[in-house]
Amino acid sequence: MEFNLKKMGINEPLISIIILNYNSGILLSQCVESIMKSNYTNYEIIVVDNASHDNSHTECKKKFQKVFLIENKENVGYCEGNNIGLEKADGNFIIILNPDTTVDKQWIEEFINAYQKFGEGLYQPKLLAMDDITRINSAGNMIHIFGFGFSRGRGEKDNGQYDQPQKIGYPSGACLFTSRKTIEKIGNFDTFLFAYHDDLDLGWRAAKSGIDSYYIPSAIVYHKESFNFKWSSKKFHLLERNRHYCLLTNYSRKTYNSILPYLILTEITILFFYIYKGFIREKISAYADILKNRKYIDSRYKELEKKRKFSDKHVIEKFVDELMVPKEISSGMTNKYFNRFLLLMSKYARKRIR
Numbered sequence: 001m002e003f004n005l006k007k008m009g010i011n012e013p014l015i016s017i018i019i020l021n022y023n024s025g026i027l028l029s030q031c032v033e034s035i036m037k038s039n040y041t042n043y044e045i046i047v048v049d050n051a052s053h054d055n056s057h058t059e060c061k062k063k064f065q066k067v068f069l070i071e072n073k074e075n076v077g078y079c080e081g082n083n084i085g086l087e088k089a090d091g092n093f094i095i096i097l098n099p100d101t102t103v104d105k106q107w108i109e110e111f112i113n114a115y116q117k118f119g120e121g122l123y124q125p126k127l128l129a130m131d132d133i134t135r136i137n138s139a140g141n142m143i144h145i146f147g148f149g150f151s152r153g154r155g156e157k158d159n160g161q162y163d164q165p166q167k168i169g170y171p172s173g174a175c176l177f178t179s180r181k182t183i184e185k186i187g188n189f190d191t192f193l194f195a196y197h198d199d200l201d202l203g204w205r206a207a208k209s210g211i212d213s214y215y216i217p218s219a220i221v222y223h224k225e226s227f228n229f230k231w232s233s234k235k236f237h238l239l240e241r242n243r244h245y246c247l248l249t250n251y252s253r254k255t256y257n258s259i260l261p262y263l264i265l266t267e268i269t270i271l272f273f274y275i276y277k278g279f280i281r282e283k284i285s286a287y288a289d290i291l292k293n294r295k296y297i298d299s300r301y302k303e304l305e306k307k308r309k310f311s312d313k314h315v316i317e318k319f320v321d322e323l324m325v326p327k328e329i330s331s332g333m334t335n336k337y338f339n340r341f342l343l344l345m346s347k348y349a350r351k352r353i354r
Contacts (some may be wrong), residue, residue: 001197015043015102016091021057022050027224029060031099040108050075056099078173079189079198088187094183096176100224103175109175110219114165115244120185121212122178122203125172125219126162127151132157137223140168140215140319141199145259145346146266147243148199150324155288156284163347168215169318170203175221185209191250192296195223196235197242204250207315208276208308236279240270241286241314243349249301255312258352262345269341273334313353321346 017035021028032045048070049057061069070084082096093115095108111123125135138151138164144230151172153162171177176199186206189198203213247256247263274283290297 002304012042013092013112014090015040015093015095016046016085016089017043017095017097018046018082018085018089019099020048020050020078020085021099021292022081023052023058024056025054026056026090027097028056029063029087029265030232031097031101031103032060032064033100035097036064036101036126037105038108039105040112042318043108044089045083046070046088048054048072048081050077050081056234064071067180073093073094073125077191077194079193079195080191082103083188083191088179089189090182093177093179096173097221098174098223100175101127101223103153104220104222107219107221110216112128114214114216114219115179117176118165118183118212118214120179120212122176122182122206122316123214123219124168124177124352125175125217125221126158126215126217127172127174127221127223128158130222130224132223136162138172138174139217140166140213141203143169143204143318144317144342144344145319145321145349146263147199147200147247154324162215163217165217165230165243168203169320170200170206170213171215174223174225175285176202176220182206182211186211190300192245192293192300193242194238196238197246201242201246203251204246205304205307206314207318208250208304208310210309213341232234233279236274236277237282237286237289240283241289244286244290245297248297249304252305252308254299255353259349262349266342268347269338271339280282311354316350316353321350 003180007326033060035045045067047057047060048069050072056198070088107125114123123270126139129137134157136153136156136158139153140150143149185203186209190201193201206213271283274280321343323342324346325335
């Protein structure tokens with residue numbers, strides 16, 4: 001469905017750019033400086049700082065008076081931090097942007113053009129690696145049927161293989177464009193998640209409401225990626241805890257119970273990987289967190305089910321059966337055999353989803 005903004009009386013809509021900062025150092029100012037060079041000029045920049053102690057937020061404010069700075073007294077996480085920014089945003093459209101990014105001059109126009117072509121949705125740009133702009137960081141994020149999320153094309157040479165706009169599983173939280181109207185429909189980020197899989201959860205919830213996610217390659221953003229957490233024990237814990245949370249809150253109970261045998265077999269396989277990597281404590285603590293919060297999870301599930309418009313069978317049409325595991329945490333050979341196993345499990349699981 002195409003949207004003509006001029007016919008709607010909107011010539012240059014206000015764009016609210018929300019940047020969540022936590023000890024980003026010079027990267028934050030570099031990010032804002034690149035935004036200031038954008039061809040599109042009707043925007044506001046909201047920096048939400050999560051109690052940084054490196055003065056990156058105050059230095060940025062001194063350098064760029066246009067920045068509206070919100071200082072949290074503690075680190076409230078990615079989800080709550082961005083939600084605070086959303087509450088202060090005045091724009092018709094919203095961009096969630098990581099501080100470890102720089103943007104192409106044309107990025108905002110490309111997002112607006114895409115919105116006018118495809119309509120209501122969640123959008124992400126082509127993310128290129130900041131340290132090597134010939135390499136892809138994400139050409140659209142994808143959801144695996146068992147709740148894994150990954151960046152398509154990560155580490156590949158950018159040879160134009162991802163140069164067509166496409167529907168994707170979900171948009172990367174490193175840079176996400178959408179309308180205020182869409183956010184009001186699907187809701188803000190889920191604060192239980194704190195960080196990681198927050199973008200996956202948003203995209204999954206949107207899909208259940210009939211709102212698609214799109215990859216727009218003509219919008220280009222450069223991403224340094226994970227300068228704060230890298231592949232830490234905390235990250236492993238949050239990724240696994242939040243994956244199970246997303247499975248339990250976004251699949252119907254009927255679907256979850258139907259795929260549970262294959263999910264359990266997959267979990268057993270993953271346990272061996274965590275033991276090998278020395279993160280078995282993080283895996284067990286992820287399970288413990290889910291059990292401890294089961295009442296809240298059940299309440300959240302019921303809340304989301306009331307908003308559902310499409311069945312799981314329809315939603316998983318955009319889900320994938322293979323997984324791209326980053327090379328820095330797993331070898332290519334391990335990925336190969338793990339994906340063979342996942343393909344088999346996914347094949348049987350899909351047959352049971354109605």
